[in-house]
Amino acid sequence: MVRINIVEDCRDSRNLIYGSDGNIKSEILNIKTYWPAANFSEDNVKIDRMIKNIFDKHNSHELNLKLTGTEFQVSVWKALINIGEGSTVCYEDVAKAIGKPKAVRAVASAVKNNKLAYLIPCHRVLSKNGGLNEYKWGVHRKLKLLTYEKK
Incomplete structure (x- = not known):
């Protein structure tokens, strides 16, 4: 860990x-x-x-890690780091966690701009209906990471 x-x-x-x-x-x-x-x-x-x-x-x-981005992006990335291994959340959950419940699209944009694969676990963020959505490094990798973490 x-x-x-x-x-x-x-x-x-x-x-x-x-x-x-x-x-x-x-x-x-x-x-x-x-x-x-x-x-x-x-x-x-x-x-x-x-x-x-x-x-x-x-x-x-x-x-x-030194996180380089806007204040908003860094707040999103810090929230992602707090998602436990093997757990998933939706973009709305992240928006609420950073105190910006209406900023769901901005959260999605910050998640997409993550430069540190796996370490900032953007793969743990799913759509509200549980779908995998897009993933910067391919949905197949996102699924493999989620499967690996649940073991």
Whole structure:
């Protein structure tokens, strides 16, 4: 289980993205646009270790995240972090949780703009009728993540 800490300054920033059907180059370009002053490197050993730690249900650890977005987006992302593993909510629930019950569409937009796959668990947000809706990294991944978390 990963415990997420939201921090103001994070020198060791990381992004966790899923390549869109093998189109990892466009995802990396997106990240470079989002973080223009960052230095990028690829270290498969560190990446493998990080992925194993994140998805290992038997190993509890903490991860510091710096959330960069509008005040509203950050409030939505913080609310998503509080959704328990294996649980789901609807967009309306998130809007209520941040004290903006009429901002359902804005919440959906903030969920869509999440840049940290799995760590900010936007996959746990469903439509009001329980439908999977769209998912930035594909509905098939959303379903796999939800199934994985219920085990």
